[in-house]
Amino acid sequence: MLETRSNLLLPERNSRFENHERLLVAAVEHVLTGAAGNQTVVITGGPGAGKTATGVELVHRIGRHFSDGSLFFEFSGDAEQPESISQVLRWALAELGVPAEEIPDLPSALRSKYRAVTADKSLIVFLDGVVSDSQVRALRPGPGASLLLVTEARAVTPVDAEGVRLFVVEPLDEAAALRVLAGIVGADRVGAESAAAVEIVRLCGCLPLALSIVGSMIRRAALRTRAPLADTATRLRDERRHRSVLSLNMVFGAAYGALTEPARRCYRVLGLRSHGGVVSPSSVAAVLGAPEYEVEEWLIELADNHLIQATDDRYGVRELVARHSRDIDERASSEREAEEARLLRYYDERIAAADELLAPLRPWRRLLFSDNGGAPRFFDAGQARTWLSAERRCVRAAAEYAFDAGQWDLVVRWCVLLWPFHEKEKFLDDLLDLHRLGIEAARNSANTLAEGVLHLQLGFARYWLREFDSAASAFTTAIGLTDNIELVASAYEGLGLAQLAAGDIEQARISLRHNEQLARRIDDPRRIALAVFHRAKAEAADIALPLLEESFAGFSALSVDETENLAKVRYWRGRKLAERDEIDSAVVELELALEVMSVRRRSFDQAEICTVLAEIAGRRADLGAASARFEQAIAIYANLGLDDLANRAREECERLTR
Template identity: 35%
Template sequence: MDGIVQSPDEPEIRANELTGTIAGSSVQAGSVTGGVHITTGRPASLPTPAQLPAPGLFANRHDELAELRALSEGTGLVVVNGPGGVGKTTLALAWLHEVKADYDAQLFVDLRGFSGAEPLPPDEPLGRFLRALGAGAESTPTGVDEQAALFRSLTSGRRLIVMLDNAVSAAQVRPLLPGAGPSLVVVTSRRRLSGLVVDGARFLDVPPLGTQGALELLERLIGPDRIGAEREQARSLVALCGTLPLAVCASGARLAARRRWPIARAVAELDDEARRLAALRAGEDDISVNAVFNASYQALDDPHARAYRLLSVHPGPDLGLAAAASLIDRGAEAARELLQGLVEASLLLEDADERYRFHDLVRLHARDKAREPGAEPDRAAAFARLADWYLTTAVAADLALLPGRWHLGPRYGAVRREDVFPDRREAVDWLEREHQNLSAVARAAHDGGLHAMAWQLCEAMWPLFVQRKHYRSWIRMHELGRDAAAACGDRRAEARMLEGLGTAHLNLRDTAAARPCFEAALELERATGHRLGEASALEGLGNAMLATGDPSGAAELFGAARDVHAALDRPRGVALMRRHLGEALSAAGRHDAAIETLTDVLATFTELDEPYHRARTLTCLGRARLGAGRLDEAAHALRGALEISRAAGAPHVEADALLDLAVVAARRGDATAERRDLERALAIYARLGSPQTEAVRRRLAETPPAPPAPDRGRR
């Protein structure tokens, strides 16, 4: 204190004013004579801080609790991450209540990072903590740095629990870290707070509960009797909640307050995607999933908010970096930064191999934001870019795998497959990985009036279906492609889709469904004067005849199709029809003629560098040699088919070769090899859902067991 100052108006009168900086207690007085003694009362003793709130309802987090225990053994700072409503705070509190007896005191603060209001500045929680630890107002500095230093001094060497809930940034957390010693700090946040790595933090990502955990939580809310009476409906309810604890609590609270409601009524409410988020609330929005997601969304800057909205346009289950870049119209590096920002904000999930996806409820929220007034042009343009990227990449994969196949889609003339897929296996693996996304984009394109895009995507997926089968999807996609082609009045495309649909039915050995497809296609091809398409329809009808035991009728149709390809100077088409002719010859018992034809065909496909058709031809050649009784030559061809099909990623051809190798082994009397090959073939057919599965299973059951191996220890 600088002291008492003189009044400028009355020099003889001293003003009773204080100036300068004052710390602690002060006394103002006029004239003082004699000694001054100031006595203050002793401060009241404060209770030991025990600030942890009760955890509330808690269910089935055994794995996460075990991981928290393991993490805390190696560090005093644990960050619990996850999206809003996933139960981070409840989990952290349940664990801290479990271990609090090992600590001297507990400090807790909600940092309001995503509360809709401004996050707490560090001086507010620091002031609370210092007061709880006994620091008086006179000894508490005003600056954040000095407060943080005092907090570290008061906590150094002590065993404290400090829980910092709902943090928004590492900068908000760092001043609140206690001094060196055995304290345990737990931070919860919707963001990753990776900046705390330098402070020794270890991280736990909290996922949704899973079905069993969500059912356990629902049971605690509404009781076991109601769950037992409608168990399947309860499972549907938690699935519609995405097993997110906040959503389960919202639905459970509504049911708990309405004892007469069946669970089925709540399921019906949530089944409508347009109303689901609005229905996931209880009370006067005391529990509201939408409000929680809104708080996370409002914390995003404009570029991340735009990316969040546009990513929701993707109709499939997940997406890679390139697809995301096409949606948000940014280069790969810029897109990666935006995606990582959304991952950090717990609004997007990142899986292995840089794949990203939304939680189901977060996706609905993002879609709602993307549908707000004025956003429609952005959504439409984003989907058009996405569909265009998928079509271009699928066309490149098709060209890589079946380079000689004829096409209708105009994109084939504008794509160089070497620029996208220098490796064939990479191409088929990409089609497999993106299978559900391609199907979803085609469906969304058709529903949105982009009919040409829909059938062209279907056309480009052909190698996936012939090599990996996916029978039901094969049928659904070609039915969609047929409808899309008809919707845009493209009769040639409609015929092309019908030919693919007929082939799918043939692969399922349903000739009754296949034949009308090929007949309708043939009519359309002839009506439009499309000779190449006519040959494809004839080929399909020939295969249907071969499947029903009419090899001579099939050969006639294959011959007609071959002549079309020859007239159009298409050696690949000629070779394909000759392979079918070889199959028909062998089916008619003319194995030597079949072997001669198929040997020539093999040379052609080798020259054309088409591994898939080489493997198919070797299988046919092996069967013809088997029919002719040439077992060694048959085995040689079939082993060649086996090797090529494995390298090409064509498991059905691999299984076919194994099945025929089992016949070779049986004729040689090798029961061990026969059983081995049948078991391997069965495993592949079962995985693919092939119609041959049951027949192979029966054959395996009828196969005598392999003789026991000789005991080499006995003489």
Template identity: 35%
Template sequence: MGAGDTSNEVSGSAVQVVQAGSIGSVTFAAPQLPPDVVPFLAPAAPHPFVNRDGQVEDVDDLVPASADLGRPVVVVVRGMPGVGKSGLLTHVAARLQRKFEDGVLYAAFGPDGETPSGALERFLVALRVPEGQVPSSLAGRRDLYRSLTTRSRILVVLDDVTEAAQVEALLPNSAAAMVLVAGNTALEDLHADGAAQISLDPLAPDDALDLLRRLCSAQRVNAEPDAATELVRLCGRLPLAIRVIGARLGIRPSRTLATAVDELRDADPGNLLTRVAAVFDAVYSDLAEPVRQVYRALGVLVTRDFSVEVLAAALDAPVTRVRAHVDQLCAANLLEERFDGHYSMHRLVRRHALHRAAAETSRGDRVEMLRRAVRWWCLGAAAADIAATGRKRLRVADPGLYLGDHNPEMFASTALAWFDREHANIEAAMRAAAEHGWHDLVWQLFEFTFPYYEARKPLAAWIDAGRLAVESAALDEHIAAEARCRCLLAKGLQELGHYDDAGEHLAAARELADDDRLRASTYDFSGNLALRTGRYEAALDWFTEALRINQMLGLPRGTALQTLFVGRALTRLQRHDDAATALRTAMELAQIAGEPVVQAKALISVADLYTQTGDRAAAEVALTAAADLAAGIDNTAMLADVALLRARAAHACGDAAAATRYRDEAIAAFERMGSPLAACLLADEAINADTDGASSST
């Protein structure tokens, strides 16, 4: 298969594999989550788990009984890296699961981990908030999270915490809840607010020996008691190091413990981390060279977690072969497999892998591995972008560089689920690409990932990635890419309410745009910003000019959308007759273009117009047609919008009974997408809101 050749391998209806000969394969799996599932997001507890009975009992004693409003019980577990904080938290989470019937949530922070906003987004989705209804701002997410967790019995596990603010943002609004925190520092601010503190020290000598017995057999430990005692001492009695050395001995039954001791004795006796690295060195030396090569590649990857496919792409090796080597690294306790099929490694293990890569792999080979990995994310993002938004959307980046003429056959929800898994890795890949001067890959990744940013609205990540992409496009001297990235960045800034900054980027984009279609897109984004900020005459001017260009270029979808936006601007200007004409035209154009989503949006805008003019009967006719279209394309979110507009119209007319009936319809639609409680909150908020509903088309 050539560099541009792609293909599909479909297994059932839920999984698709997109392959590109020069890059590798990317698997897309549809999200499958039963509607009534109770979330349990914590990783599996380590096995075997040895005596931390005192600390476990301390946590048990703090489990709350109250179901009142108020601050949850917060328990902070602190200790040095590798001492077993994460293991204790996941063990306790599994042990206490039945006491917290509303679920167990989990987030990991640290240098390469999540942000509070990103964690809140995942928590809200786990609590059944429809993904499209997750608020875009940190404050909005926090407020909805607190509303959803009122008086709930929920356990929140926060690992690798570095500052108290990360915890404060994720506290449930319930005295019946509990928050377990692991960090390397004391987090004094939490202690001042009443958090319980548990210090975790290295295992006691007997407990360290017990863990070793369970890993490599009691018979061997009892046969060499002095060597066993010295071995766990050289491991610093740290569970991480003992697990790694124990796994090594477990798969080599003929090797004596004394031999293992001799291998570790050369390490600096005064530096515990050096002794731990010596443990990893010993295990590494036993690996076959192909497995060592995979381990070294893990040090090159810039991400917190990874799939086997991206690792195979980095190594330019078959996925099946790499998977077998990854299984061996898991057996050696150097890797952990996560519930979502990705793998992760402890920070100390990652540092060791990086050192081994630096010592044994040339810089050129390391750079090439990283570049292949970044191109793998480009392949996945391009495929997900096409699946989510089709090929008609304006793009400066060419998906054909990765996909050829192939159109991935998957639902948009499947594409977004892939972005959900990979977005943090994509951001890390963008940063690494920028550092290496691969500026074309940076702006391509940003543009391909835009459907995720627009759907999920992770604003901090969106804006950080956008600024990086704008800079890279400028350094790449790609004028069209810079203009496009400035528009996409401006959209994120607009969502955040940074209107002046957004306006500056759009002004620069208009100056840069060097072809008609791109110029029309900058006018579209400019009109959207003007509409959002109440400058309706300016919005009308921008949309009118964008419409003219789309008509000139003969673009049916763009013409329908811009006509719709013209109608929305005219509605806000209270030029109702002109607005009605524009919106009817938009509906006809959308029907001719075969764009039912645009047609339904136009109908909803018509209904909004009639609601403003007091013609409730005409509004109802338009909403009925919109509902029929939405049902035909199985668009539950649009059905919810129709019900909300009906409720808002009834509420404005003082018809309380009808407002309640339509509110209940909206709630039912939201419930089909997720949480019943979230449905009520979102419906009430939307009924009382006055929004323009405009969105960018390109």
């Protein structure tokens, strides 16, 4: 049944009220400068975000402007029953001084009486935690100069109606949440355990209600331990114990209970561990086996009730919401595991389809996996890259879940299939994290060929990070794991490039020449073109330029699009021409390469070309052009997180322009 509390006396102000001053200033201005007649202000926001405290603070600030006082109603429970709404109206009429014998019995008569009694008055009617528009309609005062103030437990109030203004209580920031916690447990205690305090506000999602609940637990913990915040943080962190510290149903239970059944199905999906805190209509549809357009409507319902946050075409899921979803999910574990499996399959199909578009000629997929085709999911490579970029966080979480579940082959597969994307976009943190799991997964499944491929890929990541010793070690490990000639050749290629970048030119020539020999034994035209190209990097200009001509001809003869590799050949041809002081010809090649890499969004390659063009401009004493090119390179390196390369370019720029 509905529980309702009505009182002509407004609750006291919350002494720990924080961080919503901008909202309050706007709300006060709106109410006091609004048109004559009744007004409606709706305060909405996520569960536990501080809507009630904000409403109470607002009424205390404007109450003196409403001569007939205020009515306060606090709602919880089932508000949909007609008898419940009638009971609320009886409370309201009693509070307004109507004698009991004059309060009607019929619902329609109750509403008419309430509107008549409140007409021509200047009241604040504060409805806290409404879950039904019928509550709002029933308690809307009669014509006058009153304010109907509504805080919503779920999205119910029509905000497009005349005279209705919506204000959203945003989550506290971390600093404000720490002040709230300090107000509960004491600033000295928060200062003494600052790291634990920060962890607690994060584990509480910076929600005032959660902080209030946890704060009382900290004060109790202080009676038995000298480090109550650290003790509480440990208990909150452990999902098996957090219920003893924080009842998430107190925070989210009302909002969940007000959802439609389809939206509840969606809500239970939020508790899956393999989505990483981001879901989309297509991913949830794959889990539920429902049409995507229907799922979109259910997700909108969750977003309207502030249980998830809309971001473009996806939705963010707070950790507390995910935990609550798991808490209230009473289904058998096998059902949840089946949903996790469907979500992993969703990611796998799209990762495979993206790889088909991004790197169709890489040999490792054919070598390692029997199912070489992903169902067509994307129109082109650009759309595939956009999807992969948006799903980075999800894929990492899904890989961690798959690893913990012992699905070694899937983790290895994703390491291989995602490498072209990570390589081009230089998402090296993603690559390294995934490969730590993947290499262990390959060992666990005794798949030495796969382990070798992952060490090969890891070597290139270390190479891009300019960790040349680590790169050489990874390539050497790959060579020792298998006698597969394609893998060994690629590992010698990487080893030679690492040696060249480290300044060991003689060893680089040995490794890259050996790679070329293996490529000719394999007798694959594309591999030969690549091997000749890489060997040219380590050779003197007179030897390198004919090799680059051979490589250019080899790529040009292939039936697939090799535009980017042809641009790389031009880049190195420009470098070798510059070594021979053929500056004008070098600049032509470099500019052509830069044009292609800009169109193809090859950011790293753009930065490398700009650096060489800057050096050439410096040799010509064109310091303005040199500085401009260096600035381009520095910006790109910094954006990619390649701070070492950015600093090197910055130092060279400063040296030239002194």
